[in-house]
Amino acid sequence: MTVTAPKGFRAAGVTAGLKASGTPDVALVVNDGPADVAAAVFTTNRCKANPVLWSEQVMANRRARAVVLNSGGANCYTGPRGFQTTHATAERVADALGMGAVDVVVCSTGLIGEQLARDPLLAGVDKAVAALSPGGGPAAAEAIMTTDTRSKQVHVPGTGWSVGGMAKGAGMLAPALATMLVVLTTDAAVDAGTADAALRAATRVTFDRLDSDGCMSTNDTVLLMASGASGITPDADEFAAAVRAACQDLARQLLTDAEGAEHDITVEVVRAATEDDAVEVGRAIARSALFKCAVFGRDPNWGRILAAAGTTTAAFDPATLDVAFNGVWVCRDGQPGEPRDGVDLSGRDVYVVVDLKAGKATATIWTNDLTHGYVHENSAYST
Amino acid sequence: MTVTAPKGFRAAGVTAGLKASGTPDVALVVNDGPADVAAAVFTTNRCKANPVLWSEQVMANRRARAVVLNSGGANCYTGPRGFQTTHATAERVADALGMGAVDVVVCSTGLIGEQLARDPLLAGVDKAVAALSPGGGPAAAEAIMTTDTRSKQVHVPGTGWSVGGMAKGAGMLAPALATMLVVLTTDAAVDAGTADAALRAATRVTFDRLDSDGCMSTNDTVLLMASGASGITPDADEFAAAVRAACQDLARQLLTDAEGAEHDITVEVVRAATEDDAVEVGRAIARSALFKCAVFGRDPNWGRILAAAGTTTAAFDPATLDVAFNGVWVCRDGQPGEPRDGVDLSGRDVYVVVDLKAGKATATIWTNDLTHGYVHENSAYST
Numbered sequence: 001m002t003v004t005a006p007k008g009f010r011a012a013g014v015t016a017g018l019k020a021s022g023t024p025d026v027a028l029v030v031n032d033g034p035a036d037v038a039a040a041v042f043t044t045n046r047c048k049a050n051p052v053l054w055s056e057q058v059m060a061n062r063r064a065r066a067v068v069l070n071s072g073g074a075n076c077y078t079g080p081r082g083f084q085t086t087h088a089t090a091e092r093v094a095d096a097l098g099m100g101a102v103d104v105v106v107c108s109t110g111l112i113g114e115q116l117a118r119d120p121l122l123a124g125v126d127k128a129v130a131a132l133s134p135g136g137g138p139a140a141a142e143a144i145m146t147t148d149t150r151s152k153q154v155h156v157p158g159t160g161w162s163v164g165g166m167a168k169g170a171g172m173l174a175p176a177l178a179t180m181l182v183v184l185t186t187d188a189a190v191d192a193g194t195a196d197a198a199l200r201a202a203t204r205v206t207f208d209r210l211d212s213d214g215c216m217s218t219n220d221t222v223l224l225m226a227s228g229a230s231g232i233t234p235d236a237d238e239f240a241a242a243v244r245a246a247c248q249d250l251a252r253q254l255l256t257d258a259e260g261a262e263h264d265i266t267v268e269v270v271r272a273a274t275e276d277d278a279v280e281v282g283r284a285i286a287r288s289a290l291f292k293c294a295v296f297g298r299d300p301n302w303g304r305i306l307a308a309a310g311t312t313t314a315a316f317d318p319a320t321l322d323v324a325f326n327g328v329w330v331c332r333d334g335q336p337g338e339p340r341d342g343v344d345l346s347g348r349d350v351y352v353v354v355d356l357k358a359g360k361a362t363a364t365i366w367t368n369d370l371t372h373g374y375v376h377e378n379s380a381y382s383t
Numbered sequence: 384m385t386v387t388a389p390k391g392f393r394a395a396g397v398t399a400g401l402k403a404s405g406t407p408d409v410a411l412v413v414n415d416g417p418a419d420v421a422a423a424v425f426t427t428n429r430c431k432a433n434p435v436l437w438s439e440q441v442m443a444n445r446r447a448r449a450v451v452l453n454s455g456g457a458n459c460y461t462g463p464r465g466f467q468t469t470h471a472t473a474e475r476v477a478d479a480l481g482m483g484a485v486d487v488v489v490c491s492t493g494l495i496g497e498q499l500a501r502d503p504l505l506a507g508v509d510k511a512v513a514a515l516s517p518g519g520g521p522a523a524a525e526a527i528m529t530t531d532t533r534s535k536q537v538h539v540p541g542t543g544w545s546v547g548g549m550a551k552g553a554g555m556l557a558p559a560l561a562t563m564l565v566v567l568t569t570d571a572a573v574d575a576g577t578a579d580a581a582l583r584a585a586t587r588v589t590f591d592r593l594d595s596d597g598c599m600s601t602n603d604t605v606l607l608m609a610s611g612a613s614g615i616t617p618d619a620d621e622f623a624a625a626v627r628a629a630c631q632d633l634a635r636q637l638l639t640d641a642e643g644a645e646h647d648i649t650v651e652v653v654r655a656a657t658e659d660d661a662v663e664v665g666r667a668i669a670r671s672a673l674f675k676c677a678v679f680g681r682d683p684n685w686g687r688i689l690a691a692a693g694t695t696t697a698a699f700d701p702a703t704l705d706v707a708f709n710g711v712w713v714c715r716d717g718q719p720g721e722p723r724d725g726v727d728l729s730g731r732d733v734y735v736v737v738d739l740k741a742g743k744a745t746a747t748i749w750t751n752d753l754t755h756g757y758v759h760e761n762s763a764y765s766t
Contacts, residue, residue: 047693047701047717077686079702079718112686113719213672216694218686289596289672289753290761297762303460303495303601310430311599318430319462334430335462336496370672370762372755378673379680379753 002137002153005164006187008032008227011136013143016124018072018110018117024143025072026124029183030097030132031065035228038064039196040105041203043220049076050083051106052219054090058105062192065103067183067223068093068128069144070121071168074179076112076218085118092122096129107221109146109168109179141166144181147377152253156242161188161230163242167250169220179219180207180254184246188239189228198240199224206247209279209365211286212258213374222247255366256348260373263295265350266366273359277314281354282365284308292370298345300325305354306334315358322355385520385536388547389570391415391610394519396526399507401455401493401500407526408455409507412566413480413515414448418611421447422579423488424586426603432459433466434489435602437473441488445575448486450566450606451476451511452527453504454551457562459495459601468501475505479512490604492529492551492562524549527564530760535636539625544571544613546625550633552603562602563590563637567629569622572611577619582607585627589634592662594669594750595641596757605630638749639731643756646678648733650748655739660697661746664737667691668748675753681728683708688737689717698741705738 004011011029018025031038040059042052058064068089075082090104108116131139141151145168152167169180184199203222224243234242255264267285272278285291288308294301302323310318323331325343330336350369368374387394394412401408414421423442425435441447451472458465473487491499514522524534528551535550552563567582586605607626617625638647650668655661668674671691677684685706693701706714708726713719733752751757 045690045693046695047689047704077689077714077717077719079716082718112690113684113714115719215671215673215687216690218690218693288598289757290598293758293761296758299762301496304598306430306460307428307495307599307601310428310601312429321430331460331496333462334460335465336460336498370758372758374672375676375679375753375755375758378676379682 001155002141003029003164003166003183003185004134004137005155006162006185006227008187008229009185010132010134011140012128012131012133013136013139014124014127014131016127017120018070024139025070026128027069027140027143028093028128028132029067029140031225031227033227035189035226036063036065037190037192037195037226038062039192039199039224041199041222043217045216045218047218049074049108049219050078050086051075051108052221053083054086055105055221058102062196063103064105064225065099066093066097067105067107068125069107069181071109071144071146073108073110073114073116074112074219075108075116078115082115085116088118089121089125092125096126105223107181109144109181109219112218137164137166144168147259149257152250154246154249156246158188158234158238158242160232161186161234163246165246165250167254169254179217182222182250184224184243186226187228187230188226189231189233190226190239194236194239195224195226198243201240202244202247206244206251210251210255211283211365211367255368258368259377260371261368262371263350263369264348265295265352265368266364267352268362268364269354269356270362271359272356272361273315275361275363278361278363280312281309281314281356282363284312286365286367289370295345295350296369296371300330300340300343300345302331305352309354314356316356320357324353326351384538385524386412386547386549386566386568387517387520388538389545389568389610391570391612392568393515393517394523395511395514395516396519396522397507397510397514399510400503401453407522408453409511410452410523410526411476411511411515412450412523414608414610416610418572418609419446419448420573420575420578420609421445422575422582422607424582424605426600428599428601430601432457432491432602433461433469434458434491435604436466437469438488438604441485445579447488447608448482449476449480450488450490451508452490452564454492454527454529456491456493456497456499457495457602458491458499461498465498468499471501472504472508475508479509488606490564492527492564492602495601520547520549527551530642532640535633537629537632539629541571541617541621541625543615544569544617546629548629548633550637552637562600565605565633567607567626569609570613571609571622572614572616573609573622577622578607578609581623581626584623585630589627589630592748593634593638594666594748638751641751642760643754644751645754646733646752647731648678648735648750648752650735650750651745652737652739653745654742655744656698656742658744658746661744663695664692664697664739665746665748667695669750672753678728678733679752679754683713683723683726683728685714688735692737697739699739703740707736709734
């Protein structure tokens with residue numbers, strides 16, 4: 001159920017003292033090969049954190065032999081000094097493991113706009129190297145937690161190979177600000193093109209469609225490392241499906257642990273003219289503060305859904321839209337439909353369907369409600 | 384200080400019983416001429432309310448002789464029956480005042496997705512017609528309130544003519560969902576082109592730059608009626624300045640009365656390559672839930688400002704951005720600048736400056752913080 005489940009990987013999670021809480025804060029995942037294939041997707045935010053600037057360079061050759069991650073500080077908007085800290089972190093890992101710094105992806109999460117404490121971090125790297133083990137996945141998953149209330153791990157078995165993974169975050173890839181970090185591992189023998197294609201296809205329909213609060217993070221990274229240790233090269237479609245399943249599972253874990261959320265909302269847009277249209281409408285709804293407040297208040301407020309849809313350029317006729325909450329079609333043809341009293345929003349899962357009646361495409365966006373807890377978690381000084 | 388301050392207008396505000404609270408809910412403003420010039424700006428939401436669909440038709444010839452407004456129901460997403468209610472309302476006003484229904488603009492605000500009670504509304508129209516008076520402006524302003532805690536009125540004097548106005552709303556023109564309705568009156572003798580140009584220029588830099596919660600309303604309407612009763616035709620620039628001043632004043636009143644807000648935030652983006660760039664960056668910041676929560680928590684979290692700016696296509700170099708909170712440059716060149724401890728966010732007004740260092744254009748966006756009060760007001764059932 002973790003990054004060390006596939007063969008060829010060791011991991012560790014240790015405490016370097018970066019967090020005031022004193023909980024583990026440095027994780028290391030090493031690919032012992034024989035292959036060192038890797039693929040990655042990063043935040044599309046133009047104001048990126050230093051570890052993202054570094055790791056984009058590392059990934060230019062689509063290879064990586066290790067990833068070192070820290071919580072307790074995002075190393076974001078920290079200028080050249082912050083970049084040097086990232087570089088030093090990669091070098092420390094490389095020196096200890098006999099590889100080049102250019103083989104080491106770096107991820108950071110925590111406060112932005114503050115320098116990371118470099119010496120404690122580097123001492124933590126040494127400690128993590130010493131603690132590396134084939135059973136170290138759970139400890140690594142724990143060390144990357146910030147506001148997460150539980151660690152997130154996954155294992156998707158193939159035939160003689162598998163995909164493992166861990167994640168942290170209360171947000172999502174694009175957008176998010178509660179940094180999402182995901183490390184996926186596999187012992188399948190795949191080439192860089194296959195790995196990259198599988199990862200991009202998977203993130204496009206999983207993490208990219210998580211939209212917790214519409215805010216795009218500065219540090220988000222999804223990394224896939226392939227060791228080839230199983231000696232098996234799966235069919236590309238089969239491999240892609242496993243990667244997608246792993247991403248889907250982790251995305252769901254992120255959603256259900258989102259900051260302050262009381263409802264997990266699935267917005268399914270059906271009969272759109274194009275998938276892009278469906279995504280645009282779903283995202284507009286998922287980003288409507290008014291809709292999200294309504295769900296918090298257990299109010300099946302379909303008017304706010306139509307109002308959000310009306311801000312998009314998607315093809316549809318406002319006078320023919322249908323909307324269902326948990327199976328009750330409260331809006332038919334842009335007017336009141338079945339009685340909204342029939343909708344029960346007391347459970348955690350809320351399932352919204354919007355029928356555009358404009359084509360055959362469908363897309364699903366996942367989000368959360370907007371709650372007092374969200375405001376509280378994000379308003380405390382320096383969170 | 385109101386719509387009846389300029390010569391040639393009568394108004395009334397009465398109670399028709401549309402609101403459970405029993406407070407006034409029908410307003411009427413009549414232009415007694417001699418001119419009946421009018422200009423209007425409506426929500427750009429594609430899913431518009433019935434009164435907007437009606438009033439867009441009325442305004443096709445850039446003339447209006449009356450506007451009837453109701454609170455207690457938005458008549459939005461109510462289908463053909465709802466449109467008939469709007470039509471009947473305009474006809475009732477027209478019959479009573481000896482004009483055509485096509486001379487009557489209709490505005491509604493309140494719950495969406497529910498039919499308006501037509502008979503009480505029409506009886507309320509009769510009552511309003513009977514109550515019309517040259518001193519009726521304040522009563523009209525009161526009758527259009529929904530979640531507003533106070534009525535909003537304005538009077539900007541010219542030389543022998545003036546502009547009056549009233550507004551309701553806890554949101555803004557584009558976007559907003561807490562419907563913004565604005566009626567401006569003037570006794571200046573202006574033609575339709577002058578009125579239209581002045582109104583569009585004014586709304587573009589006032590209501591359009593209010594971004595309380597990023598949600599675009601279905602009912603927003605800004606109407607300007609010109610009676611010509613002063614007999615004076617002001618210089619077009621002087622007239623435009625007065626309309627702009629009236630809009631600016633009302634926009635400020637809307638901002639300071641936004642639902643649940645504890646801070647009024649001014650985001651000024653300076654040294655942008657273009658005004659569009661400045662607006663895009665300002666709006667991205669104003670829509671960041673994380674930034675708005677930070678302000679609620681009195682946290683000068685400039686990292687969230689950079690992260691929001693990073694989602695835009697505006698020209699700038701992330702490594703050179705400066706950000707100030709209330710005069711303290713907490714971020715210099717994309718890194719920590721002056722100590723954030725020096726920022727005092729205990730007052731209601733928060734003034735953020737973002738220096739893009741990319742050109743000479745500037746724009747200002749106004750928004751509010753995201754508070755427990757906002758979540759509370761927007762999560763209660765059927766608000």
